[in-house]
């Protein structure tokens with residue numbers, strides 16, 4: 001790697017963060033000006049201290065004491081105010097940048113598809129949105145001005161000392177390369193440690209997140225001690241990683257401190273000799289002593305600042321990797337957004353999930369559903385039913401063949417058009433922590449209350465919602481805590497119906513309901529869905545029997561297809577399931 005490449009690599013995190021900070025250029029300019037003013041003011045007190053010794057104490061100009069003291073107080077006060085203002089400016093720049101970074105991260109999250117969420121754990125994502133973004137804010141709001149201050153103080157001190165006594169200044173400065181070398185070594189050692197701390201924090205976060213989401217399973221299996229042990233293990237790892245970082249600091253900070261203290265010794269020894277030899281006044285020695293902390297402070301700070309810079313650098317890697325993640329499904333439409341008619345064709349479609357590319361979950365699927373028709377899908381668990389539906393909404397693209405909507409490949413439609421007009425009621429029911437009303441109107445904010453109630457009646461939800469203490473205004477918890485499985489299913493179905501899609505996919509939507517409720521819903525659904533193309537995945541024949549076509553999936557292939565009567569006559573898996581369910585429940589027979 002040549003010097004230019006190395007420089008680019010080192011500057012990479014800063015050029016990246018500059019995109020976010022540069023919007024606050026005005027504040028940054030103010031901060032820089034004020035930092036310079038502060039650095040200029042910092043020399044006043046040591047210089048005046050020396051002058052007091054020489055002119056007031058030594059030469060007896062006592063009348064100069066009060067003005068000098070007043071100037072010292074005034075400058076110190078002024079510097080305090082100036083420092084306060086630029087600290088506020090830097091914090092503001094940091095918060096502005098943080099706001100935009102969080103915005104971009106969240107927008108990126110919305111653009112990523114199932115492939116990303118299948119592979120990255122929620123806790124890890126949360127760590128990026130919290131700890132990592134804060135490391136960046138800390139860099140802009142605190143580390144940045146401290147680094148500038150340290151550099152300015154150091155060189156100002158060196159410059160002023162050079163005007164007083166060059167040999168003494170050189171004697172002090174000669175120690176600094178050693179300090180630079182120690183700082184550089186510490187930085188090298190700290191970098192991997194900080195990366196590990198960050199990873200460990202993400203693991204801890206992911207575990208806690210999973211524990212909270214899965215708290216019912218934990219309690220049901222009385223596995224709290226196991227969870228605590230698992231947490232302890234990760235907690236211990238996090239502690240250990242932080243201890244490792246502290247160990248690096250512990251190794252380097254004492255020699256750095258020692259070198260800083262050594263500077264006082266140099267001033268006293270060499271400066272003292274100059275004073276005794278008459279080459280320097282006592283006042284100048286006092287001034288030199290006053291400047292020592294301006295050499296000292298940057299050296300002491302440098303170790304900590306390097307730590308913070310490493311943390312910043314590790315955080316940018318993680319954040320940028322998420323911002324750079326590419327969704328597999330991208331909208332590159334060749335047709336304009338328009339109303340779907342509802343025709344769905346699968347043309348020699350095969351599919352394998354990206355994490356298992358050699359295992360076909362669907363193989364050579366062919367069927368056509370005309371607008372307004374209903375397709376019923378039956379199949380054993382894991383046969384590929386949900387996967388089939390995920391291809392219609394373009395949550396995934398087929399590995400082979402074409403999924404066509406109104407005769408056009410799904411990849412040629414704008415993704416937003418597909419998702420807007422195709423609604424899927426998933427098996428994995430999710431309700432937001434919000435009112436039932438807002439959950440139901442999630443896909444259609446303009447839905448009127450009478451329409452919502454009408455759809456809730458179709459889904460057999462109106463009655464139980466109305467009976468709740470606050471009716472449609474009842475707040476349900478994350479994942480619909482406080483509702484039964486069947487109630488959640490009915491609210492999810494209402495939500496889908498309120499969106500009034502052209503294509504409706506029901507993935508085992510009524511499985512938690514009793515047969516009578518399910519049959520009532522089916523009848524009412526039949527009345528309102530004659531203009532829609534409907535896909536029904538179900539394990540109960542009663543939910544499938546009225547479909548225009550039914551397919552049976554096994555190991556990702558269509559093994560039977562036809563109407564209810566044809567399939568019963570064919571005497572295959574469908575007929576066998578039908579007879580078994582018929583034997584178990586005389587109602588089915590009655591429905592014939």
Ligand SMILES: Nc1ncnc2c1ncn2[C@@H]1O[C@H](COP(=O)(O)OP(=O)(O)OP(=O)(O)O)[C@@H](O)[C@H]1O
Pocket residue numbers: 118353354355356361379380381382383384385386387388427
């Ligand atoms: N994200 C994924 N990555 C890899 N394999 C997956 C993924 N999701 C599902 N599968 C696999 O694909 C196959 C089909 O799953 P799918 O959920 O489509 O079946 P299904 O017929 O809907 O089952 P069920 O009736 O249990 O819901 C299963 O073998 C499953 O393990």
